[in-house]
Amino acid sequence: MYQILGLVFDGYQSSGIASTFDVFNVVNTLWRQRGDNSELYRCSLVSLDGEITAASNGSRTLADYSLATAPKADLIIIPGIHHYDSKDLLNKLQSLSRECAWLRQQFQQGTMITANCSGVFLLADSGALNSQAATTGWWLSGLFQKRYPDVQFRPETLMVENPQTFCTGAMTANMGVMLQIVEQQVGRQLALACAKTMLIDATQSYASPYMFTQEQAQHEDALILSIESWMQRHISQPLDIQTLAELHCVSARTLSRRFKKAHGISPLEYLQNIRLQHLQLLLKTTSLGIEQLVERVGYNSASSLRRLFKKELGVSPREYRQQHKELTTGD
Structure with missing residues (x-):
């Protein structure tokens, strides 16, 4: 059984965890429908101290584990970080320093990590994207390139795969990455069945037509x-x-x-x-x-x-x- 950990913290985008967990839940259901009562995936939440966190939409969730007690994961999912502007995002990244250190440790131990949208900043802060390719939300392009000059930034794509990381710039791409991981772990047949059940289009690669060139401005004029x-x-x-x-x-x-x-x-x-x-x-x-x-x-x-x-x-x-x-x- 594969262990999936969703990293949560105050202000996280709940869709970045809930929708991805749903993919693995549907795969489990499809597996059982084929006559096997075992689970292919176990999805759990991990937070700094294992206590309740508040998502950006106001929902409150009790984590299953703290960073110190979390089991060895086959995949860690980093959701987006809700923010109002560049300064707010950078402040929130600073407040997540212990989560960042934990991610660095998990990456060094060989764990696969995915990050969506502004969550890619936290992954980059951990050092996991040094000399690697990455993408993020299209409006964050300017800030990302300025903050992480050693990362090979690819703003035109919605999904970037590295040997041990995935970065996505949209929720639709995030769902597609989960299907790709399912295919790698348990086979193409189940991945396609899940995509059909959830009506997920995993073929979209480019940020257009959603992205043009309007980035999050680094000024307030x-x-x-x-x-x-x-x-x-x-x-x-x-x-x-x-x-x-x-x-x-x-x-x-x-x-x-x-x-x-x-x-x-x-x-x-x-x-x-x-x-x-x-x-x-x-x-x-x-x-x-x-x-x-x-x-x-x-x-x-x-x-x-x-x-x-x-x-x-x-x-x-x-x-x-x-x-x-x-x-x-x-x-």
């Missing part, structure tokens, strides 16, 4: 947040600073000054960055031709698009698409 949102919604349109300033009831000089203070770059440079990011996403997830891409991302011509793309990434759009097609299909 409401004006610039509004301008960022406008630019992202109108990515294919030419940038006119004066018109943009008038739309937001400020002068062009004020807009440029505050944008530079918030991002360290000009509005035009920001627009070029998000256009390039959007182009990369379209190349990975669509079969649009070069002329259609030009129209979607607002470049003047196909030649200017190719020239800028080659300058920034070192390969042509066609080469980039082919490289990522091979990574996706495993060719």
Whole structure:
């Protein structure tokens, strides 16, 4: 029997535990329906002291074990950490230092660990993702890359698998990871039966269409947040600073000054960055031709698009698409 441990703490996202435990419960049920009364999985909760924890939705749960008494696990699940902004998330990570040390110890002992969304930050804090690949919630991309420069960040994907860890950027992907683990441990037939029973689509790999390029801002300037949102919604349109300033009831000089203070770059440079990011996403997830891409991302011509793309990434759009097609299909 496989032992699954869900790590809980005050402010955890309950869906990150409850929904994943449901996968293993359904597998157990399907197994029994086939005539075997034994359980394939046992799911338990572990917290710092084994006492009651309060999830972010207000539900209260008594853990089965403390960190000190927890049994050897075949899998540890880290849920998301509810937070209001970057500062709040970082403060909560600091308060989870003992949980982090426990995770580090479990990882060093060879235990498989999965983390969802903001919970990936706790896994990264443990050192388990050093020189490994990872993803997280799309709005946390900027903060994650800044905090963990040694991690190979892959914001375009919803799920990343390493030899001993899984990282997911969405609850749907988290469910898919549980199915993948079930397949590895007890076979494809049960995993497929569970997916059919729970109507889980485990095939989604990319964060689009849910993710574009809007990350959790590392500033609190409401004006610039509004301008960022406008630019992202109108990515294919030419940038006119004066018109943009008038739309937001400020002068062009004020807009440029505050944008530079918030991002360290000009509005035009920001627009070029998000256009390039959007182009990369379209190349990975669509079969649009070069002329259609030009129209979607607002470049003047196909030649200017190719020239800028080659300058920034070192390969042509066609080469980039082919490289990522091979990574996706495993060719």
